[in-house]
Amino acid sequence: MNNEKRREIFRRLQKANPEPTTELAWSSPFELLVAVALSAQSTDVGVNKATARLFPIANTPQAIVALGLDGVKEVIKTLGLYNNKAKNLVAMCELLIRDHDGEVPRTREGLEALPGVGRKTANVILNTAFNEPTIAVDTHIFRVSNRTNLAPGKNVDQVEQKLLKVVPRDYKRDAHHWLILHGRYTCVARKPRCGSCLIEDLCEYRDKVELA
Known part of the structure; x- marks a missing residue:
C-alpha cells in the first residue's frame, strides 16, 4: 500500500x-490503568460493569490495597482470570505507592515495570491518558x-x-x-x-x- x-x-x-477514544470507562490515569489491566480476555462492556462496582469504593492505589486481595476478587469475579487479575492489581498498587507516590508513571519503563502491565497496556496508557503518539x-x-x-x-x-x-x-x-x-x-x-x-x-x- x-x-x-x-x-x-x-x-x-x-x-x-x-x-x-477508548470504550473503557475511566476518569483518571489510574482508573484507565486498572481498566486496561482488567481487560485481558474480557470485553470492554464486561470490564466497565466490573469497574462500575470497583471504582465507587476503590479508585486509588491506597484504596485498592486497603480493600485487599479477597475484596478485589469479590468485586471483579465476573471477569475471566479474575484471581490472577486481582493478584496483579493489588501488587501493582503496592508498587505504585512504594515507588511512585501513588501516581501512574508517564514513561514506558515505569509502566512496564508494574505487575500485569506489558507493552500493549503501556502503549494504551501513554496514548489515551498522556496523549503520546x-x-x-x-x-x-x-x-x-x-x-x-x-x-x-x-x-x-x-x-x-x-x-x-x-x-x-x-x-x-x-x-x-x-x-x-x-x-x-x-x-x-x-x-x-x-x-x-x-x-x-x-x-x-x-x-x-x-x-x-
Whole structure:
C-alpha cells in the first residue's frame, strides 16, 4: 500500500470520528490503568460493569490495597482470570505507592515495570491518558493492518513498528483508536462488513464481502 492511500484512509476515519477514544470507562490515569489491566480476555462492556462496582469504593492505589486481595476478587469475579487479575492489581498498587507516590508513571519503563502491565497496556496508557503518539496493537488492529495491507506483519511487534513508520504524523496520536473501532465494528473477524466500509475502495483485501 502506498502512502497516498494510507493518508486517505486516516483522513476518512478522522472525518467520520474526529475525536476517537477508548470504550473503557475511566476518569483518571489510574482508573484507565486498572481498566486496561482488567481487560485481558474480557470485553470492554464486561470490564466497565466490573469497574462500575470497583471504582465507587476503590479508585486509588491506597484504596485498592486497603480493600485487599479477597475484596478485589469479590468485586471483579465476573471477569475471566479474575484471581490472577486481582493478584496483579493489588501488587501493582503496592508498587505504585512504594515507588511512585501513588501516581501512574508517564514513561514506558515505569509502566512496564508494574505487575500485569506489558507493552500493549503501556502503549494504551501513554496514548489515551498522556496523549503520546503510541499504537497498542491488539487483535483488532493486527487484523485490520494485515487484511487491508495497511501495515502487514507476522506478529504484533512487527505490525506496531510498521504502523509507527507508515502512519502520517498528524494522524498518529488517534490511529490506535480509529483502527480498533474499525476492527471491532466494520472489519470484523469472521465476515467483514465491506459493503458498509468507508475505506473499501482503498483496502487491498482480496476476498471482500460485498454485502453489508
